[in-house]
Amino acid sequence: MRDKGLFWTGIALVLIGLAGGLLGGPGWVDGTWPMGPGMHARWDVYLGGSSTDAPLPDARTIEVRATEFGFSPSELTATVGEPINIELRNDGNLLHDLTIDEFGFRVVAGPGETRTAGFVPDRAGTFTFTCSVPGHAQAGMVGTLRVAP
Ligand SMILES: [Cu+2]
Incomplete structure (x- = not known):
């Protein structure tokens, strides 16, 4: 027993x-x-899709398209202290997200969905963003965020 x-x-x-x-x-x-x-x-x-952050009011919106397997555009720019909303449009057939580890940021969109979440970059530099679904970054879902001081 x-x-x-x-x-x-x-x-x-x-x-x-x-x-x-x-x-x-x-x-x-x-x-x-x-x-x-x-x-x-x-x-x-x-366990499926959910974003870490809600959209910010009065933020500049950057539209990013996710597909299998890439982001378009894959180069984003921002300025320290500037509120940014990332509007992730998933034109693929799989769940995708856009994750920026350094800023604890993630926005998740299921197939055919558009989801928006915001953050405020608190330091300058060049950061990598990825799709955190296993295998997707390795397949090409990576990009660069440049934050100007
Ligand atoms: Cu993905």
């Missing part, structure tokens, strides 16, 4: 994960599994 208990615990964890994805809005869920003293295995589960 002990094995059965473990089995149902596993099922319950999967269901909790799915429910969390549906209730909290889909997106990336990540964390670690304890593997032993000081050891953890990383896990990442994609």
